[in-house]
Amino acid sequence: MFALAAVAIATxxxxxxxxxxRNPILGVTTEAALHSDENFRIANRIAAPTSVGAGFLLFAGGLVALVANGFAALGIAVVVAVIAVFTLGAGANAAARAVEPLLPPAPVGGCGSACGGCSIRETCEPATSA
Incomplete structure (x- = not known):
């Protein structure tokens, strides 16, 4: 728990x-966040307080689990880990929603890049005048 706490706090x-x-492992790693360095920076600034909070929860849970004995220690560790995961998820969700509007708009018309292997490609392509 202490190692996870250190990673969460450092992140x-x-x-x-x-x-x-920007990396695909640590921090908020949604498609919108990884789209650009700026999106990644914004997303992780938004999620940072919950990451630090989850780290402190894990650290405190680790300390309590050290003092407790037997199944109590295991139960405390599991409950604290679940709360920390939900805390991290809440921050990541808020961050993902914040950077989603920063993505460029989807191309209009046709099938986009999907037409390459599409069996009805002719239907999707714009009509050409002869």
């Missing part, structure tokens, strides 16, 4: 400072 602090490099 949150780096995200808050705008220093977390």
């Amino acid at each position: 949150g602090v780096l995200g808050l400072l705008g220093k977390l490099p």
